Structure formats: C-alpha cells, structure tokens
Amino acid sequence: MEKILIVDDSLLQATHLRNILGDEYDITIAQTPEEGLRQASSDSYSLILLDVVMPGMDGFTLLKKLQEEVITRSVPVILITSLSDVESEQKGLVLGAVDYIVKPFHELIIKARVNTHIKLYNYRRQVEYQSQTDQLTGVANRRQHDLCSATKWNEATRLQVPFSICMFDIDYFKRYNDTFGHPAGDKVITAIAKEISSYLKRTTDFFARYGGEEFVGFLMGDDSNKAFEHLKKIRQAVEDLHIPHDPEVAQWVTVSIGGITIVPQEDKSYDFYLKIADAMLYDAKKYGRNRVVWADENIKQMREKD
Missing domain, CATH: 3.30.70.270 (Reverse transcriptase/Diguanylate cyclase domain)
Structure with a gap:
C-alpha cells in the first residue's frame, strides 16, 4: 500500500483527509512542520499533502526544506490551502509543489489528484531505476x-x-x-x-x-x-x-x-x-x-x- 504523509496543524482537517484516502493508502499525520520534516526523512512516502497556513514554520518554508533534502526532494508535494490568490499558487509551484488545491475541496477531486500524482511518481521512479540499472545483469550500472x-x-x-x-x-x-x-x-x-x-x-x-x-x-x-x-x-x-x-x-x-x-x-x-x-x-x-x-x-x- 502506498504511503502518504499529511502535514497539517488542524487534526480535524487531517482526519478528514485520512477518512477520504485511508481505504486506498497508508496515511501518517504530522501536526507540526518539524514533525512533518522528521517523518518525511525517516520513512518512504509516495506523496506529501501539506497545509500552507501553519503557526511558526509555514508550508512554503517546509516545502523549501523538503526540496533541499536528498531523501525527500523527489517526493511529490501537494499544497492544500485556503489561500486562493494567484501569487500564493505561483509561489508554491515555483518552490516545487506538484499541485495546489484550494479549500474547500471536493472528495472526488482529492482522490483523483492524489491518484494521478502517485502514478506519475511511480512511473518516474521506474524510469530512474531503468536508467541506473545494467540491463543485462540487473545490478547497478x-x-x-x-x-x-x-x-x-x-x-x-x-x-x-x-x-x-x-x-x-x-x-x-x-x-x-x-x-x-x-x-x-x-x-x-x-x-x-x-x-x-x-x-x-x-x-x-x-x-x-x-x-x-x-x-x-x-x-x-x-x-x-x-x-x-x-x-x-x-x-x-x-x-x-x-x-x-x-x-x-x-x-x-x-x-x-x-x-x-x-x-x-x-x-x-x-x-x-x-x-x-x-x-x-x-x-x-x-x-x-x-x-x-x-x-x-x-x-x-x-x-x-x-
């Protein structure tokens, strides 16, 4: 089962997302950016759902830190936020987010976008694996x-x-x-x-x-x-x-x-x-x-x- 990390200071919001996705994915919740960074670095996730507006370190800052770490930089991040202005969306995408979903969101939209980005992530990993593997022996090239x-x-x-x-x-x-x-x-x-x-x-x-x-x-x-x-x-x-x-x-x-x-x-x-x-x-x-x-x-x- 694919693993998803949800980073959101609102337990109500995070639980809602887990209820939507929990039947198809293994969900971990982190309620602080610091805990989210630790979780992302210590386990293998196929996707991170990241709230932008959090106390202390906001989602943009955490996204930047995730992009700087070798272990987490390839994991796709979807930003989920109530900020609907174009500037905030542009900032998130420039920093490396793969998608930007504005609240309130629809359950079917969340499922569809999560499924799409996990498929893309797995396809990219397969391509990377093939490019770094000797085709005759199966060992590294x-x-x-x-x-x-x-x-x-x-x-x-x-x-x-x-x-x-x-x-x-x-x-x-x-x-x-x-x-x-x-x-x-x-x-x-x-x-x-x-x-x-x-x-x-x-x-x-x-x-x-x-x-x-x-x-x-x-x-x-x-x-x-x-x-x-x-x-x-x-x-x-x-x-x-x-x-x-x-x-x-x-x-x-x-x-x-x-x-x-x-x-x-x-x-x-x-x-x-x-x-x-x-x-x-x-x-x-x-x-x-x-x-x-x-x-x-x-x-x-x-x-x-x-």
Missing part, C-alpha cells in the same frame, strides 16, 4: 556508480570511517567469448554479477557493472584486513560456480580482484583511489589471475596466493 560513489565517499569522509574500493575482472573473458560465443559470455557475466552481489548486500555496500566484463564495488566500515578476507571469499565463490572455461587457459571461469581500503581525507578524491584499486587489479592479473591483491590504509600491498 556505471551511471549509478558515479552518483552513489560521490555520496558515499562524502559520507565516509564526514564520519571518518574506512572505505574500501574494489575492482573485479573476469579472467580470460575474450578467450571465453571466442570459444563459446557471445550469448554464453552474457550468461557468464550475469551469473558472476549475481554471485558477487549476493556478498555485497549490506546498506553500506555497493556493486555495479563498470563495463564489459569489469565490475566495481565498495564497502564502508571494514578495515583492510576484514575487506581483504571478504573479497577472498567472493573470489573463491566465483570459482566454486564451476563454469567450464576453455581448458587451454583455465579449468573454470574465475575473477581477479584489486582494491584498497582508506579512511577518506578531504584532500584526496574517490577517483584518485579508484585508480589505485585498478592498479591492484592489474597486479592481480600480472601475478597469475584468480586472486586478490589489496592495498591497506598505508598503501602496503597484500596478496593472495603469495
């Missing part, structure tokens, strides 16, 4: 990686927690494609993406297809030893899929992994350390493939299978 890495890097920098960047590459993949064909190669990419992503499922983890047979991921909060051990398990899990390779190069399809763990500093960028992770991947290939090569917080290299 490079565009989503670029967006998410910047956000998470800033968060790790602010909190001063360890941040691990890892690069994955399927070993001898061109040879696999040449031997078994591209459709078989696509199945291998999909199977490996599914296996790796099953090990990177925490809310602080991220995994994406970076391009071709290469993937990228990151973890927050783990020190270098813990990250190194976790990535060794992932490498072994891919090998344990026992996908037959061209016997002239390998028995099974495997991956090489390179990465680095650092506590981010403001004078270094995510891209700077991504290049180091890529250099570790290069070394993993150089040292024989199907292994993990890692750089710890002091850029000291740790190698699997030495």
Whole structure:
C-alpha cells in the first residue's frame, strides 16, 4: 500500500483527509512542520499533502526544506490551502509543489489528484531505476556508480570511517567469448554479477557493472584486513560456480580482484583511489589471475596466493 504523509496543524482537517484516502493508502499525520520534516526523512512516502497556513514554520518554508533534502526532494508535494490568490499558487509551484488545491475541496477531486500524482511518481521512479540499472545483469550500472560513489565517499569522509574500493575482472573473458560465443559470455557475466552481489548486500555496500566484463564495488566500515578476507571469499565463490572455461587457459571461469581500503581525507578524491584499486587489479592479473591483491590504509600491498 502506498504511503502518504499529511502535514497539517488542524487534526480535524487531517482526519478528514485520512477518512477520504485511508481505504486506498497508508496515511501518517504530522501536526507540526518539524514533525512533518522528521517523518518525511525517516520513512518512504509516495506523496506529501501539506497545509500552507501553519503557526511558526509555514508550508512554503517546509516545502523549501523538503526540496533541499536528498531523501525527500523527489517526493511529490501537494499544497492544500485556503489561500486562493494567484501569487500564493505561483509561489508554491515555483518552490516545487506538484499541485495546489484550494479549500474547500471536493472528495472526488482529492482522490483523483492524489491518484494521478502517485502514478506519475511511480512511473518516474521506474524510469530512474531503468536508467541506473545494467540491463543485462540487473545490478547497478556505471551511471549509478558515479552518483552513489560521490555520496558515499562524502559520507565516509564526514564520519571518518574506512572505505574500501574494489575492482573485479573476469579472467580470460575474450578467450571465453571466442570459444563459446557471445550469448554464453552474457550468461557468464550475469551469473558472476549475481554471485558477487549476493556478498555485497549490506546498506553500506555497493556493486555495479563498470563495463564489459569489469565490475566495481565498495564497502564502508571494514578495515583492510576484514575487506581483504571478504573479497577472498567472493573470489573463491566465483570459482566454486564451476563454469567450464576453455581448458587451454583455465579449468573454470574465475575473477581477479584489486582494491584498497582508506579512511577518506578531504584532500584526496574517490577517483584518485579508484585508480589505485585498478592498479591492484592489474597486479592481480600480472601475478597469475584468480586472486586478490589489496592495498591497506598505508598503501602496503597484500596478496593472495603469495
């Protein structure tokens, strides 16, 4: 059931709206702007119904705050008010409201507009999801990686927690494609993406297809030893899929992994350390493939299978 947040200092007004919409939607009521902001930031809503005239912080100010927050800026807001002048309506729409309903309102109008904006919101979310998802594997794509890495890097920098960047590459993949064909190669990419992503499922983890047979991921909060051990398990899990390779190069399809763990500093960028992770991947290939090569917080290299 879709969730709607009603922010209105009048309990009578809010209850009336809940009675109209409660059969079709999960309704939460906040009676102060401050409570509304907390509720909007702590839960996932498909629509916010916001009264304009409230004591203290008015609806226009709360709308501006909602638009400034990353978590709430994409949630559609309908302003409900007794202010019927054109200037107030224009102000609300300029600030980012999707609709403006003047009291007294009709029950059927409220239902129709709410239904329309929730449908539009869900359609927009689906389009955004598709634009940020790799169509072959279903994991995040490079565009989503670029967006998410910047956000998470800033968060790790602010909190001063360890941040691990890892690069994955399927070993001898061109040879696999040449031997078994591209459709078989696509199945291998999909199977490996599914296996790796099953090990990177925490809310602080991220995994994406970076391009071709290469993937990228990151973890927050783990020190270098813990990250190194976790990535060794992932490498072994891919090998344990026992996908037959061209016997002239390998028995099974495997991956090489390179990465680095650092506590981010403001004078270094995510891209700077991504290049180091890529250099570790290069070394993993150089040292024989199907292994993990890692750089710890002091850029000291740790190698699997030495």
